[in-house]
Amino acid sequence: MSPFIYSLLTHDCKPVDGSNIIVTFGYDTTVIVPIKDNNDTACRYEVDHLSEWCDTNNLLLNADQTKELIVDFRRNTDPHPPVHLKGTAVESVNSFKFLGVHISEDLTWxxxxxxxxxxxxxxxxxxxxxxxxxxxxxxxxxxxxxxxxxxxxxxxxxxxxxxxxxxxxxxxxxxxxxxxxxxxxxxAIKDIYRKRCLKRAGKITKDSTHPAHTLFSLLPSGRRYRSLRTRTTRHLNSFFPTAVTLNAS
Known part of the structure; x- marks a missing residue:
């Protein structure tokens, strides 16, 4: 019951800015903040707000177990000063394990x-x-x-x-x-991947309340799905464009 009770207690933990995202699963809480023009004020304010919310709700943030991961694909990047959590600098890492999956700063696997x-x-x-x-x-x-x-x-x-x-x-x-x-x-691994993509896509297309349901839009023929527009190879090879392509084939 502990994860369920934790989810009930943290249901009102919401980001201050609409562009920020707070993902809570079990006892793990992840804050995702887009940084524009090297201005990380919103990120620091979000962390401070989360810390204050935890204090108000009698929850403890462990600074030693908190990690910071910066994803930046620009050629010329400026170093970001560390984020502080109650006076303790948060460690910046190149990769970390999130819900069993290792995520790297360059989004390679x-x-x-x-x-x-x-x-x-x-x-x-x-x-x-x-x-x-x-x-x-x-x-x-x-x-x-x-x-x-x-x-x-x-x-x-x-x-x-x-x-x-x-x-x-x-x-x-x-x-x-x-x-x-x-x-x-x-x-083979690739066959399992394709099967899982089709299975997941099938569930999304049948659930009109799913946030990604609108990504699967049928062409006028009603037989194939409209391909998603992608600008990068990373996006093209990700789940949704792949799932749409597999359903169209």
């Missing part, structure tokens, strides 16, 4: 993929132990789906589209190794 591969390699030991004990391929496959594939595909619709070729090959090598151990065919 090499760090996250490396951690996934490392974690799944540890699980392959148990897969080999099952084979040494002469368990059936069906049992080994079920074990793989529960303990390895579930890790490899965690939030896959978020990050796989923008993975590098080397990252995708590293992930697929894990599947090939598991397939050799199990002695049975296993679904």
């Amino acid at each position: 090499t760090t996250g993929c490396s951690m996934l591969v490392k974690k799944t390699h540890q699980r392959l030991f148990f897969l080999r132990s099952l084979r040494k004990n002469h368990l059936s391929s069906e049992v080994i496959t079920n074990f793989y789906r529960c303990t390895i594939e579930s890790i490899l595909t965690n939030c896959i619709t978020v990050w796989y589209g923008n993975c590098s070729v080397s990252d995708r090959k590293a992930l697929q090598r894990v599947v090939k190794t598991a397939q050799y151990i199990a002695g049975a065919p296993l679904p």
Whole structure:
């Protein structure tokens, strides 16, 4: 009940500025603030306001566990002075783990993929132990789906589209190794990604209250969805343009 009660207590925790976003999930709270023309006043004011709100509602912000991540793709960037939380400077990091997904300042997924591969390699030991004990391929496959594939595909619709070729090959090598151990065919990572995208898109198109429902607009023919306009490759390979394209094909 603790996460549920926490959600009830924090339902009125809202950003001061309409352009800012506060995301609360369980005990994690994330503040997203766009910075224009190197003016981070809104960011600092938002952090101060959140700190005051926590004090009013008898909640404690741990400055040691709070991290700052700056995403800036400009060629010439000026260093930002650290954000302070009750007099303590918040540590600025290059990447951090958010709800099980490693997010980097350049929005690449090499760090996250490396951690996934490392974690799944540890699980392959148990897969080999099952084979040494002469368990059936069906049992080994079920074990793989529960303990390895579930890790490899965690939030896959978020990050796989923008993975590098080397990252995708590293992930697929894990599947090939598991397939050799199990002695049975296993679904490729890219096929799981496409399936998850279509499944998620199907839920969004059926839910008219979903914030992204309007992104899936049908063409006059009524058979295909209208492609989304994108300016960058990063946006083109992200979930929504990919899901629209897959539904159109």
